[in-house]
Amino acid sequence: MNASVHIVGGGLAGSEAAWQLAEAGVQVRLSEMRGGGEMTAAHQSDGLAELVCSNSFRSDDAESNAVGLLHAEMRSLGSLIMAAADAHKVPAGSALAVDRDGFSAAVTARLAAHPNIEIVRERVDALPATGLTIVATGPLTAAALAGSIGAATGADALAFFDAIAPIVHRDSIDMEVCWMASRWDKGDTKDYINCPMTKEQYLAFHQGLLDGDKTEYKEWEANTPYFEGCMPIEVAAARGVDTLRFGPMKPVGLDDPKTGRWPYAVVQLRQDNALGTLWNMVGFQTKLKHGEQVRLFRTIPGLENAEFARLGGLHRNTFINSPLLLDGTLRLKAAPHIRFAGQITGCEGYVESAAIGLLAGRFAAAELKSEAMTPPPTTTALGALLGHITGGADAETYQPMNVNFGLFPPIEGARTKKADRKKLYTNRARADLEAWLA
């Protein structure tokens, strides 16, 4: 068969995409710069699908956890990454953790042995002008290629850092305490959820930001100049006790309907996905440790029982504004011979990166064979993640995202306990994936 696809990057996404294509009978050239004299700041080896940090694929519970469901869906689509993870799992309770060396060696060996795959240890410096291509170069994409991607997408659409503000599930916000409004009631819509704070609450919160345990910057993160542009909230707080009240926690123009007055300070949340299930804490990007974030942010009035779909963070992370740039099958709208996959699309995590690689591979194979392939339904974990990346997320505030039930269309009228509700989601996903595969 002559048809071929060029995959750039042999990480989690590129390896999975290569496998899916090769299994579909397509010839693959897989370009990976490690092993050809190059390295990233986080990788340690030349192995494909190297896990750069933790050895965990997180929960393996497909009944009540969104990432566990994603594992199950990927297994049913013949995922190489999941097969290698299962073969090299180590004890970790209900989580799926792996022996990282055995895992990476297994992926490398299976790809190297596949007759349809040629692994080339080379750095690619520019987006290919022609030929079906999948770019899966990850959060640490080499500089020259990042420049080429920036030129093709527009510099504003390519980020070199994530500046992640926490995201809260809408149904965990206490709307008896918070209210919907835009500042000065501008516009026809009341776009923000506002959490009011008294002076005492604000001062205690401000102190909590200063005292809270923070994650250290890695040396190569701290030296990146772009960083000043997305200041962590605790750094703003350290500039003065009122800095936040004149910044992201500004109360002016926000009449609390209960008092008819502006509160002392306000935390604002803005809708983060088209479904309206996820809300973003505006300006709350932070390096506070995750446990500290949950504790401190639950002291905010109205967020006492907040469930977080994502916690805040700041990392070196190259990613494109996918909701703006990509079509529903991960093709760059401006150059449809190029697909993106993995963390560079703005999904977050090993499993999510591999999942998007799996879909990119399948979409490319279908395109080469002129077969129709509809994306998986948004009620499945694969479809919910894909839908979020390729249009469900708000392009203006787009930041990396793990798979979670907030990305799934809500089940209307389901008045059930949280644990039962998760089962409703996973049951629906299983049925819909089966129907899609049939």
Ligand SMILES: Cc1cc2nc3c(=O)[nH]c(=O)nc-3n(C[C@H](O)[C@H](O)[C@H](O)COP(=O)(O)OP(=O)(O)OC[C@H]3O[C@@H](n4cnc5c(N)ncnc54)[C@H](O)[C@@H]3O)c2cc1C
């Ligand atoms: C420091 C760090 C820690 C992380 N920790 C975790 C964690 O603990 N758990 C988790 O779930 N996720 C973690 N992530 C997030 C993410 O899931 C991983 O980075 C994941 O590996 C992304 O998969 P990927 O395939 O998109 O990219 P990668 O796995 O990084 O693969 C990209 C590949 O492309 C290659 N490459 C880059 N540029 C070029 C080029 N120009 N030409 C050829 N090859 C190129 C790289 O060498 C690399 O092998 C972490 C990310 C970072 C940066």
